[in-house]
Each structure stands twice: as C-alpha cells, then as structure tokens.
Amino acid sequence: MELRQLKYFQKVAELQNFSEASRLLNITQSTLSQQIKKLEDELNVTLLLRDSHHVQLTDIGEAILPAINRTLRDANACKEIINDVQELNYGTLTIGATQSFTLLLKETILDFMKLYPGIKLTIHCQAMEQLMQMLDKEEIDIAISYRPKTPLFDTIESRTLFSSQLCVVVSETHPLAYKDFIRLSELEQYNLALPTKGTQARNTFDVITKNMELRLKIGVEVSAIHMLLDLVRGTRFVTVLSKTTILQYDGLKAIPIKHPGCGMEGSYHIRKGAYLKRATRQFLQMLSEKNSFNLSLEHFLN
Secondary structure: OOHHHHHHHHHHHHHOOHHHHHHHHOOOHHHHHHHHHHHHHHHOOOOEEEOOOOEEEOHHHHHHHHHHHHHHHHHHHHHHHHHHHHOOOOEEEEEEEOHHHHHHHHHHHHHHHHHOOOEEEEEEEOOHHHHHHHHHOOOOOEEEEEOOOOOOOOOEEEEEEEEEEEEEEEEOOOHHHHOOOEOHHHHHHOEEEEEOEOEHHHHHHHHHHOOOOOOOEEEEEEOOHHHHHHHHHOOOOEEEEEHHHHOOOOOEEEEEEOOOOOEEEEEEEEEOOOOOOHHHHHHHHHHHOOOOOOOOOHHHHO
16 A cells, blocks of 8 residues: 555545546546556455546445545655754754763753754753763763763763863962963862762862872862852862863863873763764754864764
C-alpha cells in the first residue's frame, strides 16, 4: 500500500469521476485506474464500482475512506514537521553543563532562544560525573564540560571545543593581579576561597598539589561558581578556576600557574555513534562564533 494510491483513491472518491481526478492529479487516466486496481488487489476488496459514466464507492470503500483521509492528513503533518525540524521551527534540545559552563553558555542560550523560539530548550546544571551518567542513559542530547582526565563511560566520546588552563583568580586590585605567573608555593601566603571538591577546577587543583606539602589556608569552599566569583571580586580571597570561566566577568584577573598539569580542555560529549541533532549542531555553531571562546568545530560541522 502506497500513499500515492491512497491519494488517488481519495481524489476519485471525492469527484466520483476518473477523468476529472486524473486531470487534477496530473496523471493519465489509465495510470490512475491501474494504481487503484493495485490497491484493491493488495487489500483483496473492491473499493469502487465503475461503468462508462459513473463511479460509486462500495460499502467497504465508504467505510475506509475516513481512515484514508486521516492517514493522508497525518502524512502531510509529518512532512510539515520534517520541514519545521529542518528549518529549526520545531523540536527539542536538552543540554547538560557544569556550573562553570553555564556562565559561558548564557549568551549563546539567549541568542538561540531568540532565533529559534520553536525549539524547546532544556538545560541541566550538574557536576560532570552526573552529566556523564545522564548522557549514558540518553536523558540529555549533549553534555558540555571540561574533559575528564580519564573516560567515565565507554559509550561516550569527548571532543575538544577549546583549550584553557587552571589559573589563580583574584580581584583586579589584588596584589597578585600584577604578576605574570604564580608558583603554587606562593598560595600559602593568602586566604583561599576554593570551589568545592568534585568540581573540575578543584579536581585539577587537588591532583597537581597532591604530592606537595603545602600549608594552604582554605577559608571557604563554594559550590556555586557565580557566588565564588562575586566573593573573590569583592574581597582579598584567592581562588583557582579555569581561565575561561572568568571571561565574561568584570573585575577579575586570571594569573597562570607555573606548574605542569594545569591544562583543561573545554569539551562537548555525546554518545558514540549518536546522531547529532540539527538543533545541537546549530547551538554549537553559535557557541563557536563567540570570539572569546576561540572554539574549533570543523571536525563535526563538516
């Protein structure tokens, strides 16, 4: 059974005239007759009674016509939905991001919503480990975070968006703000406000200081990045975060740490072999166009 056969039957049933139906369908009358005969043969029923002057629906033809009308309406609706999805007028996009990335994504999210109001956008803000679990369970389309030092799931692949590094972050009036780089041992002199354990910046910091006998003065630990940044900007506290985290925050200075292992890779994560939605691709393209990020997306946009 083909949609065109249903369409042909619908038109003949409407007009009760093969000649007029074939003209409006822009096919020959013989083709129209052949296709309806194939439909009848496949269903093993007679749908139309024909003579040289009249066409009449059988009782079976009358009975199935409403279902055929619904089928054709649904088929047309499918075409419209496909077109809407392709034009980004319809669809969904579920993004997972770590807290530091929600700051980086804010402008892109707002721009995307303005350009594509028909796309339902859902943002989940979680720790990187939780995002990987959600992605593995297909609860989100894509996760955006710094690349984990070791893969957490065999089902997930990570692709680099940009390179960054762990830095010491202070207010722009802090004495450290004028230094070109900082050694970890210098941090012993200052009061620290650190991101809580489990965040990627803190994990990186803990790894590079693990075997060092540092006497650090950790005065406060904060899980909310925006709160941590506000705290550091308004006090003499020192923190450690990815350089990229503060790009859109005024009044702060990031100073490179002179120590190996401070590199961090901003990445997006997807399930291996997963289809990348058009909306996802467009979101990432818009993100890449933010000059401050210096993203390189050729490997998945081509």
